[in-house]
Amino acid sequence: MAESSWARKRYLQGLRYFSGKKVTFQLYENTRVNVVVETFDAHTRQVIVKDLVTPLGTYPYAILRCSDVITCFTV
Incomplete structure (x- = not known):
């Protein structure tokens, strides 16, 4: 039990x-x-970001x- 609480x-x-x-996210x-990470949702299925820079513009x-993220690394 202690091992699972450590992992959590x-x-x-x-x-x-x-x-x-x-953070830079590599997507499919x-x-x-390139983004600034704000937070993750409760189930870690989505990440809320700001200043999303894409080839189509900045949001x-x-x-x-x-599920769309392959890798991520801090800038």
Whole structure:
């Protein structure tokens, strides 16, 4: 039981780490977008971002589906 609570704590710390950070997401269709991560939804299915920079323009706020994300890294 202690091992699962440790894993859950590390998982939540990882989510909190991204909050407020500039991140580049690699999405399907060979698309990269630069964002500032705001938060994740309760089920970690979506990430709420701001300043989404895409090939089509910049969006002040957006929601990305986590299932569309291949990789992410901080800038």
